[in-house]
Amino acid sequence: MLLNVTLASIQMAKPQKPLLSAIIDLSSVLTGPMYVGFSSSTGSLLTSHYILGWSFNMNGVAQVLNYSLLPSLPRVRPKRGSKALTISLPLASAGLVLIVAGVVAFIVRWRIKYAEVLEDWELQYGPHRYSYKDLYEATKGFEDEDLLGIGGFGKVYKGVLQTSKSEIAVKRVSHESRQGMREFVAEIVSIGRLRHRNLVQLLGYCRRKGELLLVYEYMPNGSLDKFLYGQDKPTLDWATRFRIINGVASGLLYLHEDWEQVVIHRDIKASNVLLDHELNGRLGDFGLARLYDHGTVPLTTRVVGTMGYLAPELVRTGKAATITDVFAFGIFLVEVACGRRPVDPTADEEKLILSDWVLKNWQKGSILETTDPRLGEAYAVEEVELVLKLGLLCSHPLPTERPSMRQVVRYLEGHAPLPELSPTYLSFGAFVQRRNDGVDGRIMSNTSQVATTSVLSGGR
Structure with a gap:
């Protein structure tokens, strides 16, 4: 029930004082036949891992390793005179770093572009909440060519949802975050339940930063x-x-x-x-x-x-x-x-x-x-x-x-x-x-x- 970890360079005797010592009860884990061994994994760069020798004992102290009998450590550096590797490896590493940085920058920009205002209480309203990404793609980025009209409270764009291919009208309305926003969204969702042949169906909404997007069914003949x-x-x-x-x-x-x-x-x-x-x-x-x-x-x-x-x-x-x-x-x-x-x-x-x-x-x-x-x-x-x-x-x-x-x-x-x-x-x-x-x-x-x-x- 005692685990000691020691670390020393080759040719040095095993230290008497462990680097790490902890009491670990493995009785709940070692319930039957077990295997002892090693595992390793690689990261973003190509690496190799070697076990040159090891000793193990179920009871008592394990046998001391005889370093003279251990095989030589494999070469971990390119041979001298291999200019190709000397040049290519740094370039490859630098290229990989640039690629990773580009991916991270793209993800950050993507999240900023489609960032929404979403609070836990809004999850209860279910499908009435549209993602900004879906509305952005449906309206082709709110381009002027899909602009249906401009009113005193915002612009209205035509859109086509990519999943259902249904036509929609999206109205972008500026709003201020206020204490009554929860009640306001609740009313918007309630209005979405209205069903009458002479009412334009309110399909849902989306909140993003300083604006509120209202999604309606599309009326082909306009206002x-x-x-x-x-x-x-x-x-x-x-x-x-x-x-x-x-x-x-x-x-x-x-x-x-x-x-x-x-x-x-x-x-x-x-x-x-x-x-x-x-x-x-x-x-x-x-x-x-x-x-x-x-x-x-x-x-x-x-x-x-x-x-x-x-x-x-x-x-x-x-x-x-x-x-x-x-x-x-x-x-x-x-x-x-x-x-x-x-x-x-x-x-x-x-x-x-x-x-x-x-x-x-x-x-x-x-x-x-x-x-x-x-x-x-x-x-x-x-x-x-x-x-x-x-x-x-x-x-x-x-x-x-x-x-x-x-x-x-x-x-x-x-x-x-x-x-x-x-x-x-x-x-x-x-x-x-x-x-x-x-x-x-x-x-x-x-x-x-x-x-x-x-x-x-x-x-x-």
């Missing part, structure tokens, strides 16, 4: 705004526009009321409505969406979204809710019907704010004159008038006067008539006047009360 304002896209006829409007309304109803949680999109606009192979509208870009349980109050206090689609109370309080989504959807309705942006700085002062312009034309009895002129006369008058008036109702300055998305869907599908409302009732000026007269915003005039009752009658 709706390209068809409304782009010069290289054909004009959408009214039947297609009305089908897109109904699809987005159905998707929003699912988010607000029919899923297991309430989802506030917070960025409804034409550029976030994507078109599939058959030009069906799908609401996408859930990077700003927030979730909360049914029956509870959302806690968001940060104003996010796009100018022109923001509800007035959202700007004042920063609190997003389903009714602020309804406001943005109302602006979207007017935008699709008129083929004009919600705010156009290049337009005449009268047409600067789209909803105000439509409201003024309604007051003059010429609301249909705001219809997109590219439609010509090939549209259903009743549907266009419904969409324009419903858009103004949804974007009413008073949140309590806006319909829910369930009511909106009923109006669009013809299951409930749109309330008889006057243009004055929908104007922001009338709302301000009521507030200046000391009327509580929650208390309407007789006309408003009738309209409210009519609106609610089509509800849940």
